[in-house]
Amino acid sequence: MSSYDYIKQLLVEKHDIKPEAISPDTKLTELGLDSLSIAELLFDVADKYSIDIPDERANFTTLGEGAALVDELVQAKGA
Amino acid sequence: MVSPHGDDPDEVFERLYAGESAIRKVRSGTEDSSVDVLLAMAEFDPAGTIPKTQLFLMDRNSQMAVVAAHRALTNAKLIAEDRGPAAAGIYMGCGLGGANAMQEAYRIYYQRKSRKVKPSSVPLIMANAPASHISMRYGILGPSFTYSIACSSSAVAIGEAFRAVRDGYLDCAVAGGTESMLNDGAIVAWEALSVLAKEHPDGPAASSRPFAKDRTGFVLGEGAATLVLEEAGAARARGARPIAEIVGFGASSDAHNLTQPAVDGQVRAMRAALADARLVPEAIGYVNAHATATAAGDKIEIDALKQAFGDHARRLAVSATKSMHGHLVGAAGALEFAITLLALNKQRLPPTANLTVPDPECDLDCVPCRGRPALDLEYALSNSFAFGGSNAVLVARRA
Numbered sequence: 001m002s003s004y005d006y007i008k009q010l011l012v013e014k015h016d017i018k019p020e021a022i023s024p025d026t027k028l029t030e031l032g033l034d035s036l037s038i039a040e041l042l043f044d045v046a047d048k049y050s051i052d053i054p055d056e057r058a059n060f061t062t063l064g065e066g067a068a069l070v071d072e073l074v075q076a077k078g079a
Numbered sequence: 080m081v082s083p084h085g086d087d088p089d090e091v092f093e094r095l096y097a098g099e100s101a102i103r104k105v106r107s108g109t110e111d112s113s114v115d116v117l118l119a120m121a122e123f124d125p126a127g128t129i130p131k132t133q134l135f136l137m138d139r140n141s142q143m144a145v146v147a148a149h150r151a152l153t154n155a156k157l158i159a160e161d162r163g164p165a166a167a168g169i170y171m172g173c174g175l176g177g178a179n180a181m182q183e184a185y186r187i188y189y190q191r192k193s194r195k196v197k198p199s200s201v202p203l204i205m206a207n208a209p210a211s212h213i214s215m216r217y218g219i220l221g222p223s224f225t226y227s228i229a230c231s232s233s234a235v236a237i238g239e240a241f242r243a244v245r246d247g248y249l250d251c252a253v254a255g256g257t258e259s260m261l262n263d264g265a266i267v268a269w270e271a272l273s274v275l276a277k278e279h280p281d282g283p284a285a286s287s288r289p290f291a292k293d294r295t296g297f298v299l300g301e302g303a304a305t306l307v308l309e310e311a312g313a314a315r316a317r318g319a320r321p322i323a324e325i326v327g328f329g330a331s332s333d334a335h336n337l338t339q340p341a342v343d344g345q346v347r348a349m350r351a352a353l354a355d356a357r358l359v360p361e362a363i364g365y366v367n368a369h370a371t372a373t374a375a376g377d378k379i380e381i382d383a384l385k386q387a388f389g390d391h392a393r394r395l396a397v398s399a400t401k402s403m404h405g406h407l408v409g410a411a412g413a414l415e416f417a418i419t420l421l422a423l424n425k426q427r428l429p430p431t432a433n434l435t436v437p438d439p440e441c442d443l444d445c446v447p448c449r450g451r452p453a454l455d456l457e458y459a460l461s462n463s464f465a466f467g468g469s470n471a472v473l474v475a476r477r478a
Contacts, residue, residue, distance in 0.1 A: 014131070014135055015131075015132055016130065016131040016132045036136065036198060036199060036202070037132070037136075039198035039199075040135065040136075040197065040198050040199055042198075043195065043197055043198050046195065047195070052195070
């Protein structure tokens with residue numbers, strides 16, 4: 001499963017977001033999640049991929065950008 | 080309620096009346112270190128009551144509290160268009176708080192050696208989370224208070240709610256308690272106190288034996304029980320049927336010892352409750368005892384009952400339902416008071432299970448093994464005595 005698909009799965013299963021509301025261009029702030037839920041989402045993704053998302057990198061806008069950040073951090077970890 | 084015997088109060092009472100124990104042997108621990116422990120676990124289904132988007136922001140104790148409150152508010156006919164009584168107050172008891180989130184955070188920190196614990200850890204762990212979740216879920220706007228007084232937590236919560244309604248501060252209160260700490264981090268701490276029951280030769284279900292000669296301690300349980308407190312006329316005007324009437328609350332401190340109970344403090348709490356209810360001891364027909372089945376505790380409570388009730392102690396029926404549902408700690412007082420209200424309502428006494436050979440020093444009528452009718456039961460009392468020497472006693476009357 002790609003990191004984008006995992007993020008989508010979390011949003012659907014844990015945060016009750018409708019799948020049709022989610023695309024790579026969807027902005028994280030458009031989903032109606034409160035700040036604690038967004039923090040939990042980032043925690044779950046970092047936990048799944050055993051990565052550390054630095055605070056200064058957690059300012060991405062769209063889900064696609066978020067998935068690209070996860071992929072980059074995963075790759076950097078393996079390098 | 081959410082209890083080891085189920086979530087329907089009438090069904091729970093029938094199972095208790097039949098002397099059925101909900102205590103089981105459960106494997107507890109981690110992959111490389113686990114043991115069998117005796118527990119009274121509660122099964123419940125939050126689906127339909129708690130939105131999915133809130134579930135992961137609630138530890139098990141909060142989920143149980145909301146599920147329990149939902150049934151209480153529904154039975155009281157106080158939910159309309161998914162909202163509860165806006166002007167009500169919330170009084171909840173909880174001994175430890177979100178114990179499962181606390182263990183998970185420590186597990187991540189010590190076992191995975193990571194400082195990245197769940198962002199929701201603090202709001203999951205905080206002891207007032209259950210009360211807050213009830214408030215948010217049902218739009219209840221009055222004060223929401225949480226009492227953390229170990230095993231007396233929820234008895235005090237109900238007592239304080241009773242005073243608030245009786246004294247005119249509130250028209251309606253949701254009151255009770257919740258506790259879910261059946262994880263290994265908490266269990267080993269209880270084991271270290273040497274207060275937990277050993278498995279009985281007759282099996283796990285026979286292991287909690289209050290007042291019995293061969294008692295060895297208590298079994299931890301989990302669950303939540305909530306009541307709606309209001310003036311009886313208001314309930315009846317909505318077509319709701321009051322279960323019973325709460326008429327007195329008394330509290331005291333032992334000022335004696337952190338874990339050893341004391342006769343004097345318990346006597347003063349019972350006398351204070353009777354005085355609050357303006358009752359003479361002879362009015363009481365049934366006592367739901369605190370009786371955890373420790374060697375010292377049960378005898379001290381019996382001695383306290385004899386002092387508080389004098390000659391009438393011999394005519395009291397005293398039962399320890401912890402023999403069947405275990406010790407719910409912060410939820411114990413609420414569950415046991417709910418059982419007491421149901422006993423008044425149904426005019427039937429739940430037994431002390433496993434009381435086959437009584438301790439000669441526990442020589443009151445402890446309703447051994449079999450429930451029985453009590454057709455003249457008018458008033459009953461429920462005892463809760465906490466570590467720290469904090470005692471709370473509630474008195475109720477048949478509605």
